[in-house]
Amino acid sequence: MSPDVLLPTAPIVRPDKDRFLNEENPFEAMMSRFDQAADLLDLEPGIYKVLRHPEKQIITSIPVMLDNGDVEVFKGIRVLYNTSRGPAKGGIRFDMNVTLDEVTALAAWMTWKCAVVNIPFGGAKGGVVCDPLKMSVGELERLTRRYTASIIQTLGPDSDVPAPDVNTNERVMAWIMDTYSMHMRHTVTAVVTGKPIEMGGSQGRREATGRGCMIVTKQALAHLGMPVKGTTVAVQGFGNVGSVAAQLLAREGCKIVAISDRTGGVYNAKGIDVDAAIAHVAKHRTLEGFKAGDAITNEQLLVQEVDVLLPGALENVITTKNAAQIRAKVICEGANGPTTAAADSILDDKGIFVIPDILANAGGVTVSYFEWVQDRGGYFWTEKRVNESLTEIMEQSFDAVLSLAKQHKVNMRTAAYMLSISRVATVHRLRGIYA
Numbered sequence: 001m002s003p004d005v006l007l008p009t010a011p012i013v014r015p016d017k018d019r020f021l022n023e024e025n026p027f028e029a030m031m032s033r034f035d036q037a038a039d040l041l042d043l044e045p046g047i048y049k050v051l052r053h054p055e056k057q058i059i060t061s062i063p064v065m066l067d068n069g070d071v072e073v074f075k076g077i078r079v080l081y082n083t084s085r086g087p088a089k090g091g092i093r094f095d096m097n098v099t100l101d102e103v104t105a106l107a108a109w110m111t112w113k114c115a116v117v118n119i120p121f122g123g124a125k126g127g128v129v130c131d132p133l134k135m136s137v138g139e140l141e142r143l144t145r146r147y148t149a150s151i152i153q154t155l156g157p158d159s160d161v162p163a164p165d166v167n168t169n170e171r172v173m174a175w176i177m178d179t180y181s182m183h184m185r186h187t188v189t190a191v192v193t194g195k196p197i198e199m200g201g202s203q204g205r206r207e208a209t210g211r212g213c214m215i216v217t218k219q220a221l222a223h224l225g226m227p228v229k230g231t232t233v234a235v236q237g238f239g240n241v242g243s244v245a246a247q248l249l250a251r252e253g254c255k256i257v258a259i260s261d262r263t264g265g266v267y268n269a270k271g272i273d274v275d276a277a278i279a280h281v282a283k284h285r286t287l288e289g290f291k292a293g294d295a296i297t298n299e300q301l302l303v304q305e306v307d308v309l310l311p312g313a314l315e316n317v318i319t320t321k322n323a324a325q326i327r328a329k330v331i332c333e334g335a336n337g338p339t340t341a342a343a344d345s346i347l348d349d350k351g352i353f354v355i356p357d358i359l360a361n362a363g364g365v366t367v368s369y370f371e372w373v374q375d376r377g378g379y380f381w382t383e384k385r386v387n388e389s390l391t392e393i394m395e396q397s398f399d400a401v402l403s404l405a406k407q408h409k410v411n412m413r414t415a416a417y418m419l420s421i422s423r424v425a426t427v428h429r430l431r432g433i434y435a
Ligand code: NAD
Pocket: 164, 165, 166, 167, 168, 209, 236, 237, 238, 239, 240, 241, 242, 260, 261, 262, 263, 286, 298, 312, 313, 314, 315, 334, 335, 336, 337, 361, 362, 364, 365
């Protein structure tokens, strides 16, 4: 059918974008930014409707035999938001707070994120409602394999390619790859990214998201005329994203003055030895007991007087309740959705330069794309090549978003949404509606 069907037919009734029914509902947060960008792009009603709906949502029950012989049933979710530009791409998280709304919002963010950095993927996300810290390795493996089998109809290098997210890692990706390969009767390395290097993972993938945060933070500082050396940084979350970002920013000459994880945080005006913190977490799993300064709470970390704040844990930590107290000059959103939509305008009014999540943390999916390319071509790139290609893509994407922000006199978040939505919308116009 011709793309003309996507042209205006009737006026669209849009939700009032100044009314936040539930500030902390991530799907509403995503949608209100989407609406704002769609308005500025004057998106035609047909495409607007298509892009407001996830393509596919799978909810599945996952029975698992626990170590003590009991059977527990967990809830598993996989959402494919949009695959117009390529296979669905997006991480899998294991967390007690996983909900369908959250996973759908994260899947939409993946769609926009892949489009911001212009890699040929659509967006997906998955999650299992569980507390992995309370589960044994054997229980986690059984949970992962059964979850994989439950969603196997969507998985595949050409259709849906998971990756690590909160509380999942290389080992979990190895189990998914093995389970999928057993069902296919041959080894399929490209079905997941973020795998161990020995089985088709990419050099530099583990550090990629944190490295991307470092790259765009340096660009933001350059844009604002601020030096990198001596720049003070507070990092919330000390997992894959936060710890690597802190380490790489420290290597660039920044002073990391505050770090935190789920157990609380630490502040030291003289700077924190990030390598020592990483060694502590490697040994004890959390920052608890890491005495490198004054103990602070996660709430206190967010409002410290620093040059750069890097929220790198979970969503909804910068809200209308604390945005006015934030004293950072730059916020680099390492986590997905750390700022609620209602808090955006407060940060704007304070003149804080926000590098939005869909740009700031896109380094991970960019190197996932390199991993997928290597697996499909049977190549192994050097770490130097991976990091150089990542730097090029992150710098180009930052520049593209910044120039759109200047052109339309909007903030970086709105510009990033405009860029990505326009790219996805273009593909929908070209493909038309199959009937
Ligand atoms: P992770 O599991 O490796 O680390 C999460 C960290 O956050 C841990 O240090 C944990 O203790 C901390 N944390 C958990 N709850 C917290 C709380 N209530 N307050 C403060 N800290 C808390 O996860 P990750 O892979 O580093 O992901 C972190 C964020 O970055 C998530 O929003 C994820 O979606 C996003 N992200 C991750 C990647 C990636 O490649 N890993 C890519 C893009 C975005």
